[in-house]
Amino acid sequence: xxxxxIIGLEIHVELMTNTKIFCSCTNEFGxxxxxxxxPVCLGLPGALPVLNKSVxxxxxxxxxxFNSKIANRTKMDRKHYFYPDLVKxxxxxxxxxxxxxxxxxxxxxxxxxxxxGLTRIHIEEDTGKSIHTEEGDSLIDYNRxxxxxxxxxxxxxxxxxxxxxxxxxKLRSTLKYIEVSDCKMEEGSLRCDIxxxxxxxxxxxxxxxxxxxxxxxxxxxxxxxxxxxxxxxSLLEEGKNTQRETRRWDEVKSETIIMREKGEVGDYRYAxxxxxxxxEIGDKWIEEIRDSLPELPHAKKxxxxxxxxxxxxxxxxxxxxxxxxxxxxxxxxxTDDPKQVSNWIMGDVLRRINxxxxxxxxxxxxxxxxxxxxxxxxxGKISNNIGKKVLRTMFETGDSPEKIVKDEGLIxxxxxxxxxxxIEKILSENEQSIIDYRNGKxxxxxxxxxxxxxxxxxxxxxxxxxxxxxxxxx
Amino acid sequence: MDIVELTAIEMKENLEKKRxxxxxxxxAHIDRIEKVEEELNAFxxxxxxxxxxxxxxxDQKVRNGEKLGPLAGIPIGIKDxxxxxxxxxxxxxxxxxxxxxxxxxTVVEKIRKGDGIILGKTNMDEFAMGSSTETSYFGPTKNPIxxxxxxxxxxxxxxxxxxxxxxxxxLGSDTGGSIRQPASFCGVVGIKPTYGLVSRYGxxxxxxxxxxxxxxxxxxxxxxxxxxxxxGYDEKDSTSIDMELIDYIEVxxxxxxxxxxxxxxxxxxxxxxxxxxxxxxxxxxxxxxxGAIVEDISLPQMEYGLxxxxxxxxxEISSNMARFDGIRYGYxxxxxxxxxxxxxxxxxxxxxxxxxxRIMVGTYSLSRDYSEQYxxxxxxxxxxxxxxxxxxxxxxxVILSPTxxxxxxxxxxxLDDPLAMYKTDLFTVPVNLAGICSISVPCGYVxxxxxxxxxxxxxxxxxKILKVARAFExxxxxxxxxxxx
Numbered sequence: 001x002x003x004x005x006i007i008g009l010e011i012h013v014e015l016m017t018n019t020k021i022f023c024s025c026t027n028e029f030g031x032x033x034x035x036x037x038x039p040v041c042l043g044l045p046g047a048l049p050v051l052n053k054s055v056x057x058x059x060x061x062x063x064x065x066f067n068s069k070i071a072n073r074t075k076m077d078r079k080h081y082f083y084p085d086l087v088k089x090x091x092x093x094x095x096x097x098x099x100x101x102x103x104x105x106x107x108x109x110x111x112x113x114x115x116x117g118l119t120r121i122h123i124e125e126d127t128g129k130s131i132h133t134e135e136g137d138s139l140i141d142y143n144r145x146x147x148x149x150x151x152x153x154x155x156x157x158x159x160x161x162x163x164x165x166x167x168x169x170k171l172r173s174t175l176k177y178i179e180v181s182d183c184k185m186e187e188g189s190l191r192c193d194i195x196x197x198x199x200x201x202x203x204x205x206x207x208x209x210x211x212x213x214x215x216x217x218x219x220x221x222x223x224x225x226x227x228x229x230x231x232x233x234s235l236l237e238e239g240k241n242t243q244r245e246t247r248r249w250d251e252v253k254s255e256t257i258i259m260r261e262k263g264e265v266g267d268y269r270y271a272x273x274x275x276x277x278x279x280e281i282g283d284k285w286i287e288e289i290r291d292s293l294p295e296l297p298h299a300k301k302x303x304x305x306x307x308x309x310x311x312x313x314x315x316x317x318x319x320x321x322x323x324x325x326x327x328x329x330x331x332x333x334x335t336d337d338p339k340q341v342s343n344w345i346m347g348d349v350l351r352r353i354n355x356x357x358x359x360x361x362x363x364x365x366x367x368x369x370x371x372x373x374x375x376x377x378x379x380g381k382i383s384n385n386i387g388k389k390v391l392r393t394m395f396e397t398g399d400s401p402e403k404i405v406k407d408e409g410l411i412x413x414x415x416x417x418x419x420x421x422x423i424e425k426i427l428s429e430n431e432q433s434i435i436d437y438r439n440g441k442x443x444x445x446x447x448x449x450x451x452x453x454x455x456x457x458x459x460x461x462x463x464x465x466x467x468x469x470x471x472x473x474x
Numbered sequence: 475m476d477i478v479e480l481t482a483i484e485m486k487e488n489l490e491k492k493r494x495x496x497x498x499x500x501x502a503h504i505d506r507i508e509k510v511e512e513e514l515n516a517f518x519x520x521x522x523x524x525x526x527x528x529x530x531x532x533d534q535k536v537r538n539g540e541k542l543g544p545l546a547g548i549p550i551g552i553k554d555x556x557x558x559x560x561x562x563x564x565x566x567x568x569x570x571x572x573x574x575x576x577x578x579x580t581v582v583e584k585i586r587k588g589d590g591i592i593l594g595k596t597n598m599d600e601f602a603m604g605s606s607t608e609t610s611y612f613g614p615t616k617n618p619i620x621x622x623x624x625x626x627x628x629x630x631x632x633x634x635x636x637x638x639x640x641x642x643x644x645l646g647s648d649t650g651g652s653i654r655q656p657a658s659f660c661g662v663v664g665i666k667p668t669y670g671l672v673s674r675y676g677x678x679x680x681x682x683x684x685x686x687x688x689x690x691x692x693x694x695x696x697x698x699x700x701x702x703x704x705x706g707y708d709e710k711d712s713t714s715i716d717m718e719l720i721d722y723i724e725v726x727x728x729x730x731x732x733x734x735x736x737x738x739x740x741x742x743x744x745x746x747x748x749x750x751x752x753x754x755x756x757x758x759x760x761x762x763x764x765g766a767i768v769e770d771i772s773l774p775q776m777e778y779g780l781x782x783x784x785x786x787x788x789x790e791i792s793s794n795m796a797r798f799d800g801i802r803y804g805y806x807x808x809x810x811x812x813x814x815x816x817x818x819x820x821x822x823x824x825x826x827x828x829x830x831x832r833i834m835v836g837t838y839s840l841s842r843d844y845s846e847q848y849x850x851x852x853x854x855x856x857x858x859x860x861x862x863x864x865x866x867x868x869x870x871x872v873i874l875s876p877t878x879x880x881x882x883x884x885x886x887x888x889l890d891d892p893l894a895m896y897k898t899d900l901f902t903v904p905v906n907l908a909g910i911c912s913i914s915v916p917c918g919y920v921x922x923x924x925x926x927x928x929x930x931x932x933x934x935x936x937x938k939i940l941k942v943a944r945a946f947e948x949x950x951x952x953x954x955x956x957x958x959x
Contacts, residue, residue: 044575046557
C-alpha cells in the first residue's frame, strides 16, 4: 500500500520591533517578571491600544519576502477566549482580512525545487506567560503580553517531515535575513504548530488531522512528525482512524501525548476592534519597504550561480541562511576557486555544523582560515585528507591551519629523495604486491600507495607517491 | 454671596478677581454635599482632602499672580467610569469596588492642568448600563427635583450633582443617551460631543464605537467652557481626531437668524408622552420666533435605531466586559476549585443583572451561528442611519427632537421591565450610531418635572448646536423649576 503524508504548519514569530504592538513598553525577551508592562498591555480598564506602525512594516517585509500579496486595506479584530495570561479576554488579531495573503517558500529537494504555499500572514499580539509551579500555583508574567507577532499559515503542501524541516529552515533564515525576528525557538520567538494526517493513495482514505503543539526545536518537530506519521499509517493499516485531536510532543518519552480532543472548533466570536482605526496601506509605502529589504535568499541564489559559477544545488544550500551565505562569500574572497570553497562548506563544514547543531556565527575559525586551509592544499603543502584532519582541529581549537600543520608536523612530504627512501623500504617489504601488479592486478598499486601513506601518517604527497611507485616497479 | 448658586464661569471670575478663594468654593460645595448627599446619593467617592489640596494650590497661584487655567477653581464631578489616578474608580460595580487606577485618564489630566478641582466620582448605572442610575451597586441616585423619581442615567450622578449644586460642572459619558437623558430628567444641559472629539483614554469602555465623554452643566455657557477644556487629539486614543480647536464660548454670541432646523417626522410619530411632545412643539415655535427656519424632514431609518443600537452595543459590551475576570484586579470570588469556576463565580457574584443580561445578549449576537443574522446586519443598518443624517445635514444646520420620550419616572417603575427602560433612549441612540454630536437643553416643565430638547448637529459641529442651544436658553424663561432638595 502507498501512503502520502500531508503536513501544514502554523508558525508564530515574535517581531524584533523596539516597542510592543500597542504601547511603548520595551519589547525584549526576559527581564524581571511583570516589569515591561503598562496600563495598555495589562489591559487595565480604560486603557486603549494604539497600533505600532513598525509592526505593520515588519509584517509587510515578511509578506514581500514570501511573495505574498499585501492588503491595501485591513483591520484589527478581537478574538475572544478566557485564559489568565490573556489580559483583555480577547486577543487583538486579524480575522478575515490578513495583512498578507498567499505567497510561497521554495525548498531545495534532491529532485528539484518545491514551492510550499502560504495561506496568509497576519499580525497580532502575544499573550503573557503562565508558569505552573511544582507547588501547584500558577504565576503569570505579562512581560510578553503585547509583544508583536506574525502568524504564518501554510497550505498543506509538505509531504514528509524532512520537507517540513527544510521549510522551517528556509522560513527562519529568510526572517533572519530581513531582520524581522531572531527566530529563537528556545526563547519562544519562533513557535510552530503542525497539522498532520496521512492519506492512503490507493483507497483515498484519510486519517483525521492531528494538531501537534509544544515543539521546542526543529529536530523535536521532525521527530514528532515522524512519530505521528507512523502512528497514522499503522492505524490506517489496522483499518482504524485517528481522532481529530491536539497532541503534544514529549521530548523525554519521545512520543506524542493527547492534550485534548477537538470535536468542534472554538467559537472566538471575532469582531472588529473599534479602538483601532481601519488600516490603509498605500502601494508607495509597500514599494519603499520592498526597496529597503536586503537581498533575499532567492535573488542571492541566482547571483551565486552567475557570479561564482557554481551549480544551482550548491547555490541553494549556501543561501539557506544569511550567515552561511556571508561565510561563503567571505571565504571566496581569499581564494580563486569558488567551487572548491562550496564543496568544502557543503561537505565537511556543514556536516559538522549539522551533527553538532552549531550556529555558523559561533564557529571558532573565520572564513579567512578556511581559505588558508584550501590554499595549503592547492599549493600541495598538505593533502586533501590531511586538510580534513586540520579542519577538524580548527573546529575544536580555532587555530589557524598553518599553525595546526606546523604544530602537528603535517607538512606534506614532496621531497623526491625522502619519498624514494620510504618507497624503497615499502617495496622491499612487499615483493608479492610488486609481482601482482606486474601480473596486471591494478589493486596492488593502491595497496602499496596506502602503505606509504600509512608509514608517513598521510603526509606523503599521494600524487607523487603514485607516480614514483609506478616508475620504480614497471 | 451664595457660592454654590454661582455658575462655573462666575466662580472662576470671582476667583480671578480675588473676591473668593478656591478654598471658599470647595468648602461651600463640601458643605452642600454634606447637607444633601445622604438623600441624593450622587457620589460614589468624595475626594475632599484632595480637593482642598488642589484649592490651596490654586490659591497659592492666585497669591503669586500666576496665570490660572481655564477651569480655575471650578468644582467638578467625574463620572465613575472615567479613570482617576489614585482615586478609586468603580464604574458603579461591585467588580471594581476597590479598584484604584495607577494611571490618569486624558480628560482628568486636562482638568487638573486647567486648574479644575475634582470633588469626587459620581454615581452611575453599573458600567453605564441603564437609564436611571438604579443599577448602581452603590444604590440609586435620586432626582434633585423630586426625590421619588430617578435622575435618568447612566450619568445620573453627574446630572443630579450639577442640579443640586454639589458641583458646578460634571463629566459624563454617553453611549446611547447617558448624558442627554439625565440632563433632560434633571433639568440641566448635557452635551455629547462628536465621536473622536474628546479622548476616550481612561474611559472604561461600554460600547467603544459609541462611547463619548461629554459635559453636564447648569447652562450652555458652562458646558461650552468645560468642553473647550477637554477636547483635542490624543495620541493615546487612535479614534480621537486631530483638528483645529474652536473657542466654543466665543461662538455662543453668534446670531442664529436664518439657521435651518429640521424636525424629523419619524421621531415625532414615535411613541411618547404627549406632554413632552407639547413642550417640544412650543420650543419649535420659539425657534421660529427668533428667526430660525424650521421644516419637517424625514429620517426613514430611525425606527430601526433602538434595535440596531442594542445589538451593536451589547456585542461590544460582551467583548469589553471580558477583561473583568478576577485575575489581575477587581473582585475575585472566594470559593472556586477550577479556573472556570474562578471565572464563573467571580463574574456571577460581581456583575449585576443588567450587566449579565447585556453580556449574554451580546455574546449571542456575536456567536458564529448568529453574527451574520444579528451583529453584522446591525452594523449595516448603522451605516444606513448614518447616511440618513448625512443627507439631512446637506440641507439643515441642526435637527430637533425631544431628548427622552418620557418625563422622569419613579424609582423602581421600569427596573423590572428592561424594554421599557431601553425605550427611554429612543431619540438619543441614533446620534451615537451616527457618531455625530448632540445637546440636551431644558425646554419646559410639566407639573414641575423638566423636559429636555435635543439639538443634533453634524460631525464636529459642536459650535452650531451650542450656539443654537444658547440662543434658545437666552430667549426662554422657563420657570416652574423647583429643587426639592
